[in-house]
Amino acid sequence: MPDRVLVAVAWPYVNGPPHLGHIAGNTLPADIFARYHRLAGNHVLMVSGSDQHGTPVALRARLEGVSPGEIADRYHRVFAETNERMGFSFDLYTRTGTENHREVVHDVFTKLLAGGHLVEGTTTMPFCETEGRFLSDRFVEGTCPHCGSTEARGDQCDRCSKTLDPTDLIGIHCRADGSIPVFRETKHYFFRLSAFQGRLEEWVAKQEQWRPSVRNMTLGMLREGLRDRAITRDIDWGVAVPVEGYEGKRIYVWFEAVIGYLSASKEWAKRNGDSDAWRAWWEDAEARCFYFQGKDNIPFHTIVWPSMLMGYGGLNLPYDVPANEFLTLQGRALSTSHNWAVWLPDYLERYEPDPLRYYLSAIMPETSDSDFSWEGYVRRNNDELVATLGNFVHRVLTMTVRNFAGRVPEPGALDEADRSALAACDAALADAARNLEGRRFRDGLQAMMSLAQHGNRYVDAKAPWAAVKSDRAAAATTLWTALNLVGTLRTLAYPFLPFSAQKMHALLGLDGDILEGGWKRPALEPGRRLGKPVPLYTKLDESVVEEETARLEAAGARAKGA
Numbered sequence: 001m002p003d004r005v006l007v008a009v010a011w012p013y014v015n016g017p018p019h020l021g022h023i024a025g026n027t028l029p030a031d032i033f034a035r036y037h038r039l040a041g042n043h044v045l046m047v048s049g050s051d052q053h054g055t056p057v058a059l060r061a062r063l064e065g066v067s068p069g070e071i072a073d074r075y076h077r078v079f080a081e082t083n084e085r086m087g088f089s090f091d092l093y094t095r096t097g098t099e100n101h102r103e104v105v106h107d108v109f110t111k112l113l114a115g116g117h118l119v120e121g122t123t124t125m126p127f128c129e130t131e132g133r134f135l136s137d138r139f140v141e142g143t144c145p146h147c148g149s150t151e152a153r154g155d156q157c158d159r160c161s162k163t164l165d166p167t168d169l170i171g172i173h174c175r176a177d178g179s180i181p182v183f184r185e186t187k188h189y190f191f192r193l194s195a196f197q198g199r200l201e202e203w204v205a206k207q208e209q210w211r212p213s214v215r216n217m218t219l220g221m222l223r224e225g226l227r228d229r230a231i232t233r234d235i236d237w238g239v240a241v242p243v244e245g246y247e248g249k250r251i252y253v254w255f256e257a258v259i260g261y262l263s264a265s266k267e268w269a270k271r272n273g274d275s276d277a278w279r280a281w282w283e284d285a286e287a288r289c290f291y292f293q294g295k296d297n298i299p300f301h302t303i304v305w306p307s308m309l310m311g312y313g314g315l316n317l318p319y320d321v322p323a324n325e326f327l328t329l330q331g332r333a334l335s336t337s338h339n340w341a342v343w344l345p346d347y348l349e350r351y352e353p354d355p356l357r358y359y360l361s362a363i364m365p366e367t368s369d370s371d372f373s374w375e376g377y378v379r380r381n382n383d384e385l386v387a388t389l390g391n392f393v394h395r396v397l398t399m400t401v402r403n404f405a406g407r408v409p410e411p412g413a414l415d416e417a418d419r420s421a422l423a424a425c426d427a428a429l430a431d432a433a434r435n436l437e438g439r440r441f442r443d444g445l446q447a448m449m450s451l452a453q454h455g456n457r458y459v460d461a462k463a464p465w466a467a468v469k470s471d472r473a474a475a476a477t478t479l480w481t482a483l484n485l486v487g488t489l490r491t492l493a494y495p496f497l498p499f500s501a502q503k504m505h506a507l508l509g510l511d512g513d514i515l516e517g518g519w520k521r522p523a524l525e526p527g528r529r530l531g532k533p534v535p536l537y538t539k540l541d542e543s544v545v546e547e548e549t550a551r552l553e554a555a556g557a558r559a560k561g562a
Contacts (some may be wrong), residue, residue, distance in 0.1 A: 004280055004287035006316075007034040008261040009048035010297055011096070014075035015056040018082050019341040020372055021334045024327040024360045025294035029441050031088045032361065033290065033322075035495040036436040036444075038089075040519045045281050047264035049094035050076040053238040054253045055138040062176060068237045072097060082344045086353045087498040092268040096239070096260055100270070104263035105256050106242045108312055112191070113243075117311040121190045123230055126154070126166045126181035128174060134234035135166075135174055135181055137253070142169030155254070161217065161296045163229075188230040189241070191255065196307040197226050203306065203317065210302075211439075213295065213367065214323050218302040226303065231255040258305040261291070262315070281316075288319040290439075295323045322439040325365035329372050330552065339555045342372070354497045355381045355537065361445045361496050374548040378540045389452040389500075390536040393489065396459065396482040397507050397533040403468050408483060408509075409476035410526040417458060418481045424454045425488040425521050432492055433519060441496075448492035455485040480526070483508065487522040490514070500536050507531040 010026040012018065027048075034046040051057075052072035061068040076095050083093055094101070112118050126135045137155040144152035145168050147160035154166040166172060166183075173180050204218050231252045232241050238250030262282065269277035281287045291301045301321045309315050327334065334341050347356060359377045362384075363370045400409065414422075432447035459482055468475035490504035494514055505514050509530045510522055 004043045004284060005034075005037045005045070006261075006265070006281040006287060006289040007037075007044060007046040008289060008291045009046065009090075010291075010293045011049055011051040011257050011260050012079060013054040013056040014050040014052060014072050014079060014095075015054070015060040016075060016336055017078045017346075018344045019334065019336065020329065020344070020360070021294070021327050021341070023086065023088075023344070024364065024372075025324045026292040027083070027086075027088055028357060028360055029322065029324065029364065029439070030290075030292035032441050032444070032495040033292070033436065033439065034089055035498065036433070036519070038515055039491070039494055039517075040433065043280070044091070045265060045268065045278075046090050047092050047094075047261060047268060048090060049092075049096060049260055049264055050079055051253065051257050051260070052076065052095055052097045053250070053256060055136060055235075058235065058237045059138055059175060069097075078345060082348070085348050086344065086357070089498075092264050092271070094260075094264050094267055096257065098263075098267065100267045101260060101263040102239050104266055105239050105251060105259050108259050108262070108308065109242055109251065112308065112311050113189075115311055115313075117192050117195070118189045118231070119192060119228075120187060121228075121230075122185050122187055123165075123190075124167060124183040125186050125234065126172060126174075127184040128179060128181050130177075130179060134184070134186060136233040136235055139175055140166055140169065140172050140181065141175050142172040144168075145170060156296065158296055161298060163221075163299055186234055188232045188249070189243070189246075190228045191231045191304075191308070192228050193226045193304065193307055194228050196310055197222065199310055200226075200303060200307060204302065207320075209320055211322060211367065213325070214298055214302060214321050217295070217298050221299055221303060229255075229304070254300055254304065255308075258300060258308065283314060283316070285316070287316060289316050291318050291321045293321060293323040295325050298323045320439065325367065326369045327360075327363075327365050327372055328369060330374070330549065331371060339558065340552070342552070352499070352538075354499045355385060357497060358385055358445075361441055364442050366440065366442060374545045374552075378542065378544050381537065382539050384449060385537040386535075386539045388449065388456065389489065389493075392452050392455045392459070392482075393486050393504060393507070394533055394535050396455070396479065396486055397530060399464055399468075400479045400483060401530055401533055403464075404476065404479065406530050408524050408526050408528040408530065409480050411477040411480035412473045414477065414481070417461065418477060421454065421458045421481050421485060422521075424451055425485060428488060428492060429519060429521070436495065445496055448489060448496065451485065451492065452489060455482060455489070458482065458485070480524070483524050484521055487524055491517070491519060491521065503534070503536055507533065 007030050009030040012022050034044045037044045057071050058068045061071045080093055126140050128135055138153045140154040141151055143150050144157040146162045149157050149159040156163050201222050232249045233252050235250050239256050241249050241251055265278040269275050293301055306317050309317055359380050428447045428451040432444045435444035462478040464475040464478040487508055490501050494501040509528045
């Protein structure tokens, strides 16, 4: 892998608090990837931020009778706090409302305009005669002409991920009051997406590292032929258009938001005292850029953004867009409007972050949709975290501290079982590294759990609790070996379970930052003082399933009755 890795994470709309779909689709896999590469010694820049200018923010503000800025400020704080509580290791989590972002967006716009990639044109857009204004994007919805979804928006269908124009919608209506708009002509700037068709086809054909779902969706859209897209809107919330005569319009949120990866990188550089530092990830041909997305965002990152970068010139194209499929909830589609969601601030009031990170990593929708259930969450917490990983770590530390004065024992000669256990450590590190570098996070997690299972079998077979009474040297060798497995599990856990990894780091008496040790088994010198053993995880009562399901059903019922 390259020395420099850009981890660009989808920008969430801040029209409500974060929920499971936000992290399962992009933030969690991005964080796992970034943490691994930092531990492997690579220079990582992980950036994202709150998308303040999306029509969902303006629509929420309209429904609440407050300004869009108030909504954006409120939920940006919630997202930022939740990111920290979940352990997401952003180098910068910013927002699209900054002056820096506006400047970078204007730079890209004016350069594309000067290069002939933006042209003026006239189009028809839905217009509300009652309010005397145009309705853009999510202000209207209707039936998708491609898949039949009745909740398609004016710019995209969430079900099939097709990009749309409002004129494509069947039975179009205003989301706020249900009225039927008329269509009127309006002047806008268009991005000449069709002009990049050939270059995109040539480039996409070479991207064999992409997931089949990402590649197939992109190729399918290219086969249909690209249409030029209007990239300004008749709205007053967003980044202003830097052209005289366009004072009453704003730049289309998706055109603006993808520029956020670049603006966030530049903001990070400025904050760290070297305004040119961003160039190492964006201009160095050896650097690689990874864009973590949900599948509904694929076309914006495999077609629209690459075309913009081609038109701008001199910046790296995406190396990969590891887009996940959708996460469902208790067998139903996640729906914020129907309150069928697990909201992260609410979750964190009752449970720890690592069990959720673990469960979502284990069921991550990498190649197909997957389902979150409270039954599955409790089962994996109890059977895998508590009974397998946590049990192994706790029993090894407890036996060692109790029988060897709280210090790492001096090992004797290793037998075949000891050597096999240490070899399993090296194999697990290599297997996990291979899968994490390949964006196969479920398989990477399995490497960790397989080693924990190996450790439990090893300790069961060696029975150091009995050996310490008759052959203290043999027990010392067993526990020294087992502590090395714990140390390896600490390394393997760091990308997935950062809080657990830090606890294991302390239990092993290791100093400094985990990152200083690298992607390897840490050195555990005989005589090193160990920490006081404490359980890593808490077993959950089966009643949690019933309680959380009832809470979810009640929230959904309230939303339905509202």
